[in-house]
Amino acid sequence: MKFLHIPVMLNECIDGLKIKPDGTYADLTAGGGGHSIEIVKRLESGRLLAVDRDEDALMAAGERLRDFKDKVTFIHDDFKNFPANLDAMGIATVDGVLIDLGVSSYQLDNAERGFSYMQDAPLDMRMDRGQYLTAFNIVNEYSVAQLTQILYEYGEEKLARRIAENIVAKRQQGTIATTLQLAKIVENSYPAATRWKFGHPAKRTFQAIRIAVNDELTGLGEALKAIARRIAPGGRMAVISFHSLEDRIVKNAFKELSVDCICPSDFPVCVCGHHKEAELVNKKPIEPSQEEQKNNSRSLSAKLRIIQKI
DSSP states (O other), X not given: OXXXXXXXXXXXXXXXXXXXXXXXXXXXXXXXXXXXXXXXXXXXXXXXXXXXXXXXXXXXXXXXXXXXXXGEEEXXXXXXXXXXXXXXXXXXXXXXEEEEOSOOHHHHHOGGXXXXXXXXXXXXXXXXXXXXXXXXXXXXXXXXXXXXXXXXXXHOOTTHHHHHHHHHHHHXXXXXXXXXXXXXXXXXXXXXXXXXXXXXXXXXXXXXXXXXXXXXXXXXXXXXXXXXXXXXXXXXXXXXXXXXXXXXXXXXXXXHHTOSOOSOTTOSSOOSOOOXXXXXXXSSOBOOOHHHHHHOGGGTTOEEEEEEEO
């Protein structure tokens, strides 16, 4: 299957990065290379670091960027490890960073990856298929309490406890092996009258389990701040998020980078010694245009935040 991913807010990201022809830039979620190719097209003597934890994505990006291979370095890793990647390459700072926190269309549409509740497939959901933990492990091995916590915290699912209890009850009858088996359990956990009120009832459950499988939110805020500190003065960092949990973390990380004091508000004097490291380029998140939302439904919930190092 071809690695297809329509880059969200492409023009807004490229404009926001203010790319210099001789700069070093990083696309830390390269995916199929949709954002990457527009960055590298604007480079002359500059360089692009293309990072992704999904090997299929890196292979697809490599193919898409083959005409620019002398300007691109590919890195197979979780973007949270980017500062260590820079250390390993002897690079002190970069001039701009782009992070798209979404799941690619390829991952959603490729049934065998197990991300979608619309197609039957083995429960997988791993972005890095070299890791052990899969959605199968979580669904078939975690306790009611563990499942409830995942569904409530990562999916903001109001029926988390009921769904968790139904999952555990169902697996007493046999292994829950596929995406449609799980989706049906979630569907049946909802009262018939409200089951389809807000779209597919399994959407939040699948989001939550995917986040847990890939450990997407753990350390995200600290990673964003650590990456921002490797950007040269005047350089920019653009982050696209797709749900409220991610956006809240991005917002808070950027806020901390853009203020002098981070002491609790009830402290009479500043004792933290924190100094402002960046400026918010946009105080409110940038959202996709109406045209983009119409043409790419997966952009509907996207929010773009940008900072500039000082």
